[in-house]
Amino acid sequence: MGNVSSKNFVPRSRKFVRRNQKSFFQHKHDRKYLTSIMSAVKRAQQWATFARTWHLFDATWQNPFDSAQVIIKHLMGLHKPIYHPMNDCGDHVVVMNSRDIALPGDEWRKRVYFHHTTYPGGASWTLAWELHNKNPTLVIKKAVYNGMDGNLQRRHTMQRLHVFPDDKIPEEILKNISNQIRYLRPVPTRLDHISPEEVENYPKIVDYPKQYILR
Amino acid sequence: MxxxxxxxxxxxxxxxxxxxxxxxxxxxxxxxxxxxxxxxxxxxxxxxxxxxxxxxxxLKKADMLNLWNTRLTAACAEHDINLRTFKEALMRNNILIDRKTLVDLAIWEPRSFKSLTQLAIARGKQDGLNDVMYVKTPPGVITRGMLK
Structure with a gap:
């Protein structure tokens, strides 16, 4: 290599110059490499932080519009200190008993869901009770969907919501669940669900007169 | 020229x-x-x-403040205290840590953050803040700011 004439000497690009071993380990990116070795013992903790958790929510007697806010919080990962809008840290939420939701006031009769087929005259308005009769999961699904900001992430976030009209949840979903979201309001006990003897033995203040007509 | x-x-x-x-x-x-x-x-x-x-x-400063607030709300909720009460109790204890540092603690040193929330809850109970009156804490949680 000593007598390379200047005519056929082609300087190699810096990129292809081979670095010796010492300078290789002093490269600035190697700090990241060393750090990853140090944190290797904390791998499991790292996995647990970024793992998707499955939450169960029992919608019996719950207001779907209030519940939606709690469900959205878990779907988007807003309940985690590592939350970031660009960080895909949302969890799965399984909603059961969506048939037994309780709408406030006269919302069953007054709330209207709009749909348009995009053809002329294709508009249709469905009352909440009609929609619920057709599909008992749609009211809560729409409450969650409409409760979120409209962005590209919304439809992907919705994929993590699983709604079931009753308590029959498939085994492969049930086995993932590790947490239950606390209900927003206690479920009242209905009189016709209490056993007759318990009702009979409940302490009374007065007896109805014999000629009093109960309807 | x-x-x-x-x-x-x-x-x-x-x-x-x-x-x-x-x-x-x-x-x-x-x-x-x-x-x-x-x-x-x-x-x-x-x-x-x-x-x-x-x-x-x-805008960047406002965005970061929003993010810290969101994250802190989540971190506080994990320990049964809300952000306002938490900040208030820390101020009363003369623990002057900003939101950025609190978020870093919540992510990277969850146990340190938990002990901060316990201090805040203990102080809140001492001062009768309604939010934390019925939150359970281990006995003997005390800091210099709580001595009167």
Whole structure:
């Protein structure tokens, strides 16, 4: 290599110059490499932080519009200190008993869901009770969907919501669940669900007169 | 240099044209299409980008504050205390940690953050703050700010 004439000497690009071993380990990116070795013992903790958790929510007697806010919080990962809008840290939420939701006031009769087929005259308005009769999961699904900001992430976030009209949840979903979201309001006990003897033995203040007509 | 007229004086301004334009093209290097290659188009978009950069210096601070608030709300909720009460109790304890540091603690040192929430809850109970009156804490949680 000593007598390379200047005519056929082609300087190699810096990129292809081979670095010796010492300078290789002093490269600035190697700090990241060393750090990853140090944190290797904390791998499991790292996995647990970024793992998707499955939450169960029992919608019996719950207001779907209030519940939606709690469900959205878990779907988007807003309940985690590592939350970031660009960080895909949302969890799965399984909603059961969506048939037994309780709408406030006269919302069953007054709330209207709009749909348009995009053809002329294709508009249709469905009352909440009609929609619920057709599909008992749609009211809560729409409450969650409409409760979120409209962005590209919304439809992907919705994929993590699983709604079931009753308590029959498939085994492969049930086995993932590790947490239950606390209900927003206690479920009242209905009189016709209490056993007759318990009702009979409940302490009374007065007896109805014999000629009093109960309807 | 001799300027024979005002027009010629105007034409001879500034440093060499190549270097003057190169400064702009460097700033436009990451643009797409003609706005990175044609000077008269590039200069318009560079001006706009610099304007955005100026505005964003303020927006960035607001964005970060929003993010810290969101994260802290989540971190506090894990320990049964809300953010307002938490900050209030920390101030009363004379624990002066900003939101950024609190978030870093919540993510990287969850146990340190938990002990901070326990201090806050203990102080809140001592001062009768309604939010934390019925939250359970281990006995003997005390800090210098709680002594009266």
């Amino acid at each position: 001799v300027f024979q007229s005002l027009t010629l004086f105007a034409r001879s301004r500034g440093p060499d044209e190549f270097w003057r334009k190169r400064k702009i093209f460097k700033l436009a290097a990451h643009f797409v299409g003609r706005k990175r290659n044609c000077y008269s188009i590039a200069i318009r978009y560079v001006h706009r980008a610099l304007r955005y950069a100026t505005m964003s210096r303020k």
